[in-house]
Amino acid sequence: MSTRKKIKVEDVTKVFTNNKGEQQQALAGVDLTVFDTEFICLLGASGCGKTTLLNLMAGFESISSGTIYIDDKPVGSPQPQYQTIFQNYGLFPWRTVEENIEYGLEVQGVSLAERRKIAANYMEMVGLEKFRHSHPHQLSGGMQQRVAIARALAVEPEVLFMDEPFGALDALTRFRMQEEITRIWQENKQTIVFVTHDIDEAVFLADRIFIMSPYPGRIKTVVPVPIGRPRDRTDYDFIKIRDRIYGEFKLTVKKELDYYI
Amino acid sequence: MAVKEKYFLPLITFTLVLTAWQAVVSLGIWEDYLFPSPVAVARGIMEIALNGMLWEHIGVSLFRFFTGYLLAAMIAVPLGLIAGWHRRLWLAIDPLVQVLRPISPIAWMPLIALWFGIGNLPAIVIILLAAFYPILLSTVAAVKNVDPVYLKVAQNFGTSQRDILKKVVVPAAFPYIMMGMHIALGTAWVFLVAGEMMGVRSGLGFLIVDARNSMRTELVLAGMIIIGALGLTLDRSIGSLEKLVKRRWGFNA
Ligand SMILES: Nc1ncnc2c1ncn2[C@@H]1O[C@H](COP(=O)(O)OP(=O)(O)OP(=O)(O)O)[C@@H](O)[C@H]1O
Numbered sequence: 010m011s012t013r014k015k016i017k018v019e020d021v022t023k024v025f026t027n028n029k030g031e032q033q034q035a036l037a038g039v040d041l042t043v044f045d046t047e048f049i050c051l052l053g054a055s056g057c058g059k060t061t062l063l064n065l066m067a068g069f070e071s072i073s074s075g076t077i078y079i080d081d082k083p084v085g086s087p088q089p090q091y092q093t094i095f096q097n098y099g100l101f102p103w104r105t106v107e108e109n110i111e112y113g114l115e116v117q118g119v120s121l122a123e124r125r126k127i128a129a130n131y132m133e134m135v136g137l138e139k140f141r142h143s144h145p146h147q148l149s150g151g152m153q154q155r156v157a158i159a160r161a162l163a164v165e166p167e168v169l170f171m172d173e174p175f176g177a178l179d180a181l182t183r184f185r186m187q188e189e190i191t192r193i194w195q196e197n198k199q200t201i202v203f204v205t206h207d208i209d210e211a212v213f214l215a216d217r218i219f220i221m222s223p224y225p226g227r228i229k230t231v232v233p234v235p236i237g238r239p240r241d242r243t244d245y246d247f248i249k250i251r252d253r254i255y256g257e258f259k260l261t262v263k264k265e266l267d268y269y270i
Numbered sequence: 271m272a273v274k275e276k277y278f279l280p281l282i283t284f285t286l287v288l289t290a291w292q293a294v295v296s297l298g299i300w301e302d303y304l305f306p307s308p309v310a311v312a313r314g315i316m317e318i319a320l321n322g323m324l325w326e327h328i329g330v331s332l333f334r335f336f337t338g339y340l341l342a343a344m345i346a347v348p349l350g351l352i353a354g355w356h357r358r359l360w361l362a363i364d365p366l367v368q369v370l371r372p373i374s375p376i377a378w379m380p381l382i383a384l385w386f387g388i389g390n391l392p393a394i395v396i397i398l399l400a401a402f403y404p405i406l407l408s409t410v411a412a413v414k415n416v417d418p419v420y421l422k423v424a425q426n427f428g429t430s431q432r433d434i435l436k437k438v439v440v441p442a443a444f445p446y447i448m449m450g451m452h453i454a455l456g457t458a459w460v461f462l463v464a465g466e467m468m469g470v471r472s473g474l475g476f477l478i479v480d481a482r483n484s485m486r487t488e489l490v491l492a493g494m495i496i497i498g499a500l501g502l503t504l505d506r507s508i509g510s511l512e513k514l515v516k517r518r519w520g521f522n523a
C-alpha cells in the first residue's frame with residue numbers, strides 16, 4: 010500500500026427527496042481517505058448509507074454538499090477506470106461469458122482479435138475458460154460474479170467499487186470468492202472499496218475497515234487490520250479484531266437505546 | 271403422459287364438437303344451405319383444395335397479412351424504442367396513441383377505401399393498423415422496463431448514447447418486443463377477413479363473401495375453419511420463436 014491518496018471524501022452529505030417531497034439525510038459529514046492500492050471495507054447495518062456512499066464515489070449519484078476527489082479530480086460521471094461491481098452482477102443475459110467480458114473493450118473500439126486475447130486472459134484468471142460460450146443464466150451465482158469481476162478487470166481499472174458482491178452467495182462459495190478477490194487484488198494492485206455487512210468478511214479482506222452508523226449515515230470508527238495475507242479466520246489476531254468490531258456494534262445498540270429512553 | 275395429454279385431450283374436444291354438430295344437422299330442422307353438415311364442409315374444403323383455389327386464396331391472404339404486419343413492426347418498433355427512451359416524447363404522444371388505439375380498424379374502412387382505392391392496399395392497411403398499437407405499446411413498455419443496472423454498467427464502461435441504445439436497450443427489450451409481436455399477430459389476424467371483404471377478388475375474406483353471395487354456406491364455413499387453423503399455426507410458430515428467444519435470454523419460461 011502506498012501513501013498516495015487515491016480517493017478523498019471531504020465532509021460529504023447526501024439528502025434524498027422522495028416523491029412526497031420529504032427529505033431524508035442518508036449521509037452526514039462523511040470524511041474518509043483511501044490510499045492508492047489500499048483495500049478498504051465499508052461495514053455497517055442495513056440503511057446506514059454504505060451503498061449511497063459508494064454510489065457517490067463511483068459517480069452514480071450526485072453529492073448534496075462536500076467533495077469527493079479521485080486522483081485529485083472531483084468525481085463527475087462514472088469512468089471506465091473506476092469500475093463498480095453490483096450485487097446482482099449486472100451481466101448482460103443476451104451475451105455469452107466471453108462477450109460480457111469483452112463489453113468494455115468493445116465500446117472502447119478494441120479490435121476483435123485483441124478483445125478475444127484479453128478476455129481469454131481474464132477468463133483464465135477467474136477460472137471460467139470452459140464456460141466462455143455459456144450464457145449467464147447457465148452459471149451459478151458465484152460464477153456469474155466472477156464474470157462480472159472479469160468484465161470489470163478487462164478494462165484495467167485503477168479502482169474497484171464493490172457493493173456486497175458476495176451477499177447472494179452461500180457461505181462456502183463466499184469464502185472462496187473472498188480468497189479469489191484477495192489474490193486478484195494482490196496480482197493487479199487496484200484500489201478496492203468493498204461494501205459489506207458481514208464482519209468476518211470485512212476482517213478477512215480489508216486493510217482498514219470503516220464502520221458506519223445510521224440515521225444519518227456517518228463514519229463511526231476506522232479499524233486497521235494489520236494482519237498479513239493469506240489470512241486465517243481462526244488466527245488469534247483475526248479473532249481479536251473481529252471481537253473488537255463486535256464490541257463496536259454492541260456500543261451502537263446501547264447508544265440507540267439510551268436515545269429512546 | 272403430459273405430452274400425450276396435450277394432443278389427446280383437444281382431440282376429444284374436437285370429436286365431441288363435430289359429433290354434436292352432425293347430430294344437430296341430422297335433426298333436419300334447418301335446410302342444408304342454412305346449416306351445412308361437417309361432411310359437406312369437408313367436401314367443400316376438398317373441392318377448393320383440389321381445384322387449386324384454396325391455395326391461391328391462402329397465398330394472397332398470407333402475402334397481405336405479412337406485408338401489413340411487418341410494415342407495422344417496421345414502424346412501431348423503432349418508434350417505440352425512441353418514445354420509450356425519451357420520456358418527454360412519450361409524455362407528449364401517449365394521449366394521442368390512447369385516443370387512436372380504441373378505434374377499431376373497421377371504423378377506418380370507409381376512409382381507407384377512399385384513400386387507397388381497391389386492390390391489396392386497403393387490406394394491408396387494415397392489418398397494419400390492427401398490428402401497430404400492440405407492437406408500439408409493448409416496445410415502449412419494454413424500453414421503460416430495462417433493468418437500470420444494465421444502464422449503469424453501460425455508463426460505467428463509457429458507452430455512448432447511440433451504443434447504449436444499440437448494445438443494451440434493444441437487446442434488453444427484445445424478449446418483451448417479441449411478446450408484443452406475438453400479441454399483435456393474433457390481434458391483426460382477426461382483421462384479415464374484414465380487410466378482404468371489399469375491393470378485392472381474392473383471399474380468404476373474399477372466399478367467404480363470395481361463397482355467401484352464391485349461397486355456398488359450406489364454403490363459408492370452410493373459409494372460416496381455414497382462417498382459424500392458419501391463425502392457430504401462425505400463433506404457435508411465433509410462440510415457439512418467442513420461447514426460443516426467452517430461453518436464450520435466460521427467462522424461465
Ligand atoms: N434513492 C433513494 N431515495 C430515497 N432514499 C434513499 C434512496 N437511496 C437510499 N435512501 C435512504 O438512504 C439511507 C441509506 O441507504 P443505503 O442504501 O445507502 O443503505 P445501505 O447501508 O447500503 O443499506 P443495505 O445494507 O440495506 O444495502 C436509507 O435510509 C435509505 O432509505
Ligand SMILES: [Mg+2]
Nearest residue numbers: 059060061172
Ligand atoms: Mg446497500
